[in-house]
Amino acid sequence: xxxxxxxxxxxxxxxxxxxxxxxxxxxxxxxxxxxxxxxxxxxxxxxxxxxxxxxxxxxxxxxxxxxxxxxxxxxxxxxxxxxxxxxxxxxxxxxxxxxxxxxxxxxxxxxxxxxxxxxxxxxxxxxxxxxxxxxxxxxxxxxxxxxxxxxxxxxxxxxxxxxxxxxxxxxxxxxxxxxxxxxxxxxxxxxxxxxxxxxxxxxxxxxxxxxxxxxxxxxxxxxxxxxxxxxxxxxxxxxxxxxxxxxxxxxxxxxxxxxxxxxxxxxxxxxxxxxxxxxxxxxxxxxxxxxxxxxxxxxxxxxxxxxxxxxxxxxxxxxxxxxxxxxxx
Amino acid sequence: xxxxxxxxxxxxxxxxxxxxxxxxxxxxxxxxxxxxxxxxxxxxxxxxxxxxxxxxxxxxxxxxxxxxxxxxxxxxxxxxxxxxxxxxxxxxxxxxxxxxxxxxxxxxxxxxxxxxxxxxxxxxxxxxxxxxxxxxxxxxxxxxxxxxxxxxxxxxxxxxxxxxxxxxxxxxxxxxxxxxxxxxxxxxxxxxxxxxxxxxxxxxxxxxxxxxxxxxxxxxxxxxxxxxxxxxxxxxxxxxxxxxxxxxxxxxxxxxx
Numbered sequence: 001x002x003x004x005x006x007x008x009x010x011x012x013x014x015x016x017x018x019x020x021x022x023x024x025x026x027x028x029x030x031x032x033x034x035x036x037x038x039x040x041x042x043x044x045x046x047x048x049x050x051x052x053x054x055x056x057x058x059x060x061x062x063x064x065x066x067x068x069x070x071x072x073x074x075x076x077x078x079x080x081x082x083x084x085x086x087x088x089x090x091x092x093x094x095x096x097x098x099x100x101x102x103x104x105x106x107x108x109x110x111x112x113x114x115x116x117x118x119x120x121x122x123x124x125x126x127x128x129x130x131x132x133x134x135x136x137x138x139x140x141x142x143x144x145x146x147x148x149x150x151x152x153x154x155x156x157x158x159x160x161x162x163x164x165x166x167x168x169x170x171x172x173x174x175x176x177x178x179x180x181x182x183x184x185x186x187x188x189x190x191x192x193x194x195x196x197x198x199x200x201x202x203x204x205x206x207x208x209x210x211x212x213x214x215x216x217x218x219x220x221x222x223x224x225x226x227x228x229x230x231x232x233x234x235x236x237x238x239x240x241x242x243x244x245x246x247x248x249x250x251x252x253x254x255x256x257x258x259x260x261x262x263x264x265x266x267x268x269x270x271x272x273x274x275x276x277x278x279x280x281x282x283x284x285x286x287x288x289x290x291x292x293x294x295x296x297x298x299x300x301x302x303x304x305x306x307x308x309x310x311x312x313x314x315x316x317x318x319x320x321x322x323x324x325x326x327x328x329x
Numbered sequence: 330x331x332x333x334x335x336x337x338x339x340x341x342x343x344x345x346x347x348x349x350x351x352x353x354x355x356x357x358x359x360x361x362x363x364x365x366x367x368x369x370x371x372x373x374x375x376x377x378x379x380x381x382x383x384x385x386x387x388x389x390x391x392x393x394x395x396x397x398x399x400x401x402x403x404x405x406x407x408x409x410x411x412x413x414x415x416x417x418x419x420x421x422x423x424x425x426x427x428x429x430x431x432x433x434x435x436x437x438x439x440x441x442x443x444x445x446x447x448x449x450x451x452x453x454x455x456x457x458x459x460x461x462x463x464x465x466x467x468x469x470x471x472x473x474x475x476x477x478x479x480x481x482x483x484x485x486x487x488x489x490x491x492x493x494x495x496x497x498x499x500x501x502x503x504x505x506x507x508x509x510x511x512x513x514x515x516x517x518x519x520x521x522x523x524x525x526x527x528x529x530x531x532x533x534x535x536x537x538x539x540x541x542x543x544x545x546x547x548x549x550x551x552x553x554x555x556x557x558x559x560x561x562x563x564x565x566x567x568x569x570x571x572x573x574x575x576x577x578x579x580x581x582x583x584x585x586x
Contacts, residue, residue: 211437214429216418220381224412225485226405226433271420274440 002282009289013057014049016293018300021045056186059250060292061285062198063183064257066247068284069277070240071258072265073205076212076273077236078142085244085258088149088237089126092156094248097122098178099160103171115178116193116249123245126152131237142219142233180305181254183292190250201243205277208236212273255307257284260314267321287314330393332357332489332521333378337387340370340377347373349545350387355538357392357488360515360522362536364529364556366566370545371525372413375491378523379410391489405433409485411492415478419467423477426466427453430484449484456480456510472503479510490514492524496531504528508535529570529581533557541565554579 014030015023021041026049029039041049070085078087086092101118134148164172211232215222219229244258261284262276269275291309298304333355340348348370355361363371376382378389380396389396391407399407409430417426430452431445441449453462456476461469469477475495482490492511496504512535514520526532532539532553539556541549543565549556556562557579563570569584 207438210435210440213421213425214432214437216416216421217429218416220376221410221412221416222432223401224379224381224405224410225429225481226402227437228401232437271418272425 002279002286005286006282009286009293010057010061012293013060013289014053016297017048017053018297019045019048021049051187055188055191056183056292057289058191059186059194060183060289062191062194063247063251063254064261064284064286064288065202065281066194066198066243066284067254067257068261068265068280068287069202069205070244072262072273072277072280073208073212073236073240074258075262076276077215077233078146079216079218080146081263082259083146084255085240086153086253087146088130088241089152089156090123090241090244090248091253092153092160093126094119094123094245095179095253096126096156096160096163097249098252099163099167099175102174102178103163103167116190120245120249122156123248124242126156127241127245145237177305178252181252181307182295182303183251183306184296184303186251194246194250197246198243201239201246202281204239205236205243206281208232208239209273209275209277212236212277216271216273251306253307254288254310256310256314257288260310260318261287264318264321330357331355331390332359332392333523334390334393335378335387336389338374338377338384338389339386340373340382341385342373346545347382348377351542351545351547352387353540353547353550355521355523357521358515358519359537360512360524360535361538361540362532362553363523363525363540363542364527364532364562365542365548369542371542372493373545374542375410375493375523375525379408379491380404381410402433402436405485405487407487408489408491409482409487411478411482411490411495413493413497417466417469417474417478419465421466422463423458423466423469424449424453424462426477427458427480427484430481430486433485448486452480452484456483471498472500472506475499475503475507476510479507483514488519489521489523492522494525494527496526496528504531511535529557529562530579533579533581557581 014026025040028037029041029046029049031037032039039046067085071083074083074085074087075081097119098115101115130145130149130152133152134145164175167175211227214225214227215229215232223229262280265276265279265283269279291313292306295304295306295309331354335351335353338348338351339346351374363374365371373382377384380401384397394407396404396407428441428445428449431441431449435441435445453459456479458477458480461473466477496507499507508531511522515522536553538551539553540547541556541562548565549559549561558572569586571582571584573580573582
């Protein structure tokens, strides 16, 4: 079922758009890339499919999968159902970095290609600060780390607000668009930037599902059962934060995916992270591509902010699944 | 041979001393229960033996191996813990919960093997939990829940088990059932038990040896009957106690002053 949703999402991502291109011709071109037959698309259509829709689709899949698995992982490691991938300050750090780059502070980094790199650096700096303030994560407990994340996020958000106050109206608008998250500027270079991090981080998170199941009894009990709790916590936090930072730096802040998708999956498949995490990868990827398809077609030729769609679609779906679950019980 | 060898153990939490220079040796295949008033250091002692608390001075050896230098995984293959308030994650099945006891054997990134699952099934059968195996842990009664926690502990396949107030919150029948189950494991499998109990009567009836802990130190140590009948016991609890013989078993009765 989840894989059918994913295939349907891939289909929508490639076929649906303001420019009508026949489905058979798009798939003919796809097979031509695999060495079967030949493409019948003209140059303009080839550009639309392979330079606009395909990288946007791939980036959407990566972003949805990463944010969903990171949210699920954080919920497991912190034993907190409200945890999302931005818990340790990734969003605030990336937001400050992106604002810094978009406003061209110091007039030294003024090219759009710098924005993801500075956002990534900001995100990693924020998580690094959280880690240090929270007692290096290894020696502290999980709640200390969460509190440190809240403090760092508040500090960086206030710095970002201060910077925005100094900005021109044009810069403020660009920062605002970035903060709402979008796949509109997706390209193969942004895919290449995020792909290695995302693949490695998703693999680590999914492999740690069994360890997160053990941690569901609490850190002391998990340790007495033989789990190296601090090592697991460090591994999953580093993997989730790094992957989220890589994604946020190229697509901006897309909310709700990281919190809603793992919860929906949990309601359907149960509480084991061995099942929640791999299924969240697939559902998150499909969900974000569907949301993006709506975002770019609902008010075409302009686009809706992706974060608005993920909340608008995700929240009612979540309520529906919750209600069905209650009826079943 | 000693299954548990505690030498000059000191454990602190900040400036407060929880365990002060305690030395104890527990023979393999025997049951030792620690008794004492609240705040005596009973929980701290069993948690330190289980590796949850840091040792500030002294040493603990389980079946000859110093646990100070062991990894979590190595330690969990030597000693298993039934905590005072085990956290039971709602939504998990009883079988999955018992299977957590195999964590030290299959590693942190692998699911339980067929061998692990066979051990889990055998423990579930031994503790008569088959009819609950697929149930959500949140739906169990107090007695069933504590039996499940004991099953998880036995699934760890250790020769030493430490239990911190395992019968708290259970009615009399379930208290007896749980302790009888444990006694059977000691007799059948040669398990070594280190437990803490507040109920002095049950402590005396099930343990081979009692240790009275007060103010972080060992005050009395000896066969259960000797410790139960020692006048020091009542003075440490700060009250009058009467020991009544009922068909050869000592029953400790508190007396109103």
